[in-house]
Amino acid sequence: MATTLALITCLYFASLYIHLSCSSLARLPIGIHPLDEKYYDAELIKCKDGLKSFTRDRLNDNFCDCADGTDEPGTSACPAGRFYCRNTGSTPTFLFSSRVNDRICDCCDGSDEYGGTVICPNTCIMGGNILYQSTNYDSTASNLDSRIPRKTKSGIKMEDSAHKLGGLKALVYVQVFLVIVVVAFLLSRWRKTRRRNSR
Incomplete structure (x- = not known):
């Protein structure tokens, strides 16, 4: 009984930690x-060109309020808009x-097709980004004597690496949570069969 309670408490705190660590992205x-x-x-919020401003509820409302597309980063309403x-x-x-929402999966995580008409599989971790796949294994031996800092062949910057690390941490937390759930399930089944056999 005490181990089951401890296991449930552990699961609760693990899920709370995962929720809080991913809430800033959500x-x-x-x-x-x-x-x-x-x-x-x-x-x-001011438009980045400084000409207009808009309220937060008009963000991604499918109507272009700013000529530079500041208010519509997640829709295709503004021709000058950019989607991250x-x-x-x-x-x-x-x-x-x-x-965005053009029925073609442009982002390897499928985030550009959130409208629901197309289901894009997340191929990022599986190596779905062709640029990442082709430049990841290039040799850097020719750059060892260089005294001038150069941009890496894959174009990866420190900010991008930190962003990837955050996403991978969330993935690891989810995997740990699933392992804990499976272990708890197997432990409870084992205890039930042990009780039945002892009677």
């Missing part, structure tokens, strides 16, 4: 770069907003 509106989160947190693909497990990218 409240970020779709199509917005994580570094722009503070910009979009205000109740009254998180691509957790691969390289994050920006798309033109005209590619």
Whole structure:
């Protein structure tokens, strides 16, 4: 009885930790770069060109209020808009907003097709990003003597690596949670069969 209670308590705190660690990503509106989160947190948001402002409830409402597309990062309403693909497990990218909900999976995580008409599999972790797949195994031996810092062949920056690490952490937490659930289930079945056999 005491081990079951301890196991349930452990599961509760593990799920609470996973929920809290992923909550910052969940409240970020779709199509917005994580570094722009503070910009979009205000109740009254200015267009990036500085000409207009709009309220938070008009964000991603499928009507272009700003000429530069600031208010529609997650829809195709503004021709100048840009959509941010998180691509957790691969390289994050920006798309033109005209590619959002166009029934073609442009982001390897499928986040650009959230409308429900197309189901895009998440191929980021499986190596679905062709650029990541082709440049990941290139040799860097020719760059060892260089004294001038160069951009890496894959274009990965420190911010992108930190973003990938956060996504992979969430994935590990989910896997640990599932292992705990399976172990708890097997332990409870074992205890039930042991009680039956002892009677």
